[in-house]
Amino acid sequence: MEDINQINELNQNEIYIVEATKNYVFEQLKDDTSGHDWWHIHRVVSNTIKLARLEKTANMFICVMAALLHDVIDDKLVEDEVEAVEAVKQFMTEQSVATEEQASILSIICHMSFKGGQQAPLSTIEGFVVQDADRLDAIGAIGIARTIYYSGYKGRPIHDPDLKPRENMSLEEYRNGKDTAILHFYEKLFKLKDLMNTESGRQIAEGRHAYLVGYLEQFYAEWDAER
Template sequence: HDTIDEKVTTDKKNRLREIRILLSHENITTPAREDILDIIQHMSYADNIEHHYQLSNEGKCVQDADRLDALGAIGIARAFAYDGHAGQEIYDPKISVKEIKTHDDYRHHKSTTINHFYEKLLKLASSMNTRTGKQEAIRRTKYMRDFLSEFQMETDVKDE
């Protein structure tokens, strides 16, 4: 699904066409192709801010797996790696945490990596679809909270 994400491409329509071609070359049945395309187009966090898409059971599992990747030690590493690549600051006390209500808020507001934890990452556990996904998300979120507590102690940053 990341191949059609606006962080990666400005041509979602062409990317979807390429995915359709790839799936047909792999001899995946038409119903399965349509299921896959539905999942990758409707599972992202950003696309579910204003409208919550109902996913198939397979889609719910894929969405949980994607969100679990954003949590825990791997999630921390990913957040800093991506934000470093994008030129985003680690932390700036002058930039406050924003409540994300729209897709536009999510994509186009000034933030920091630390703020991203509070704006999105720490909220993911409550959006999990499966019992196992929720349990693992809670465990990984605790690890992230511990990291943020350590960050606060080392930098004397007040908890948001």
């Protein structure tokens, strides 16, 4: 992540708030073992800054704040999503984040998760940027590592040839149905390239998507003892 003080698009008050938010999020996610840890946030913020600059019209403060906070309310990680959202609201109020800025940030982080493709699309350039930044961390080499890591965290196997990709799942089926690391490629990862919101995100996703395809080709060849 770029040094917060070096993000020229932020004023001094925004830098202070972002630094406080960085510490707040670090304390909540530093011990995560699901692949949604502080280093995931670090990468998403870096992707966000890059995409926001390429897209030019996005509000950098809104983008960085949403990127930092997006997983502290994730239903995969918290017991009570409503309570987690209220805690984020309270934190932002304590940091004197303006009401309209809070609303923009909360709108993004409450609606950006994939959730089996069930979420309604976002509607602001800031939402597009942060969602793309998060999705980029789900594909490519890092995306593969996170998928296998999360599958182990959930007690799921790497591969079961008898299981086929599921379509039109409910959120409950997506979260808790019978799944494997390899099925997740078909049920989520392969879909993300075409779900990118920004042109910049799409261009980066092309290369990472190609890496996914090449990985699975090698995986199946090794599985069948062909290579």
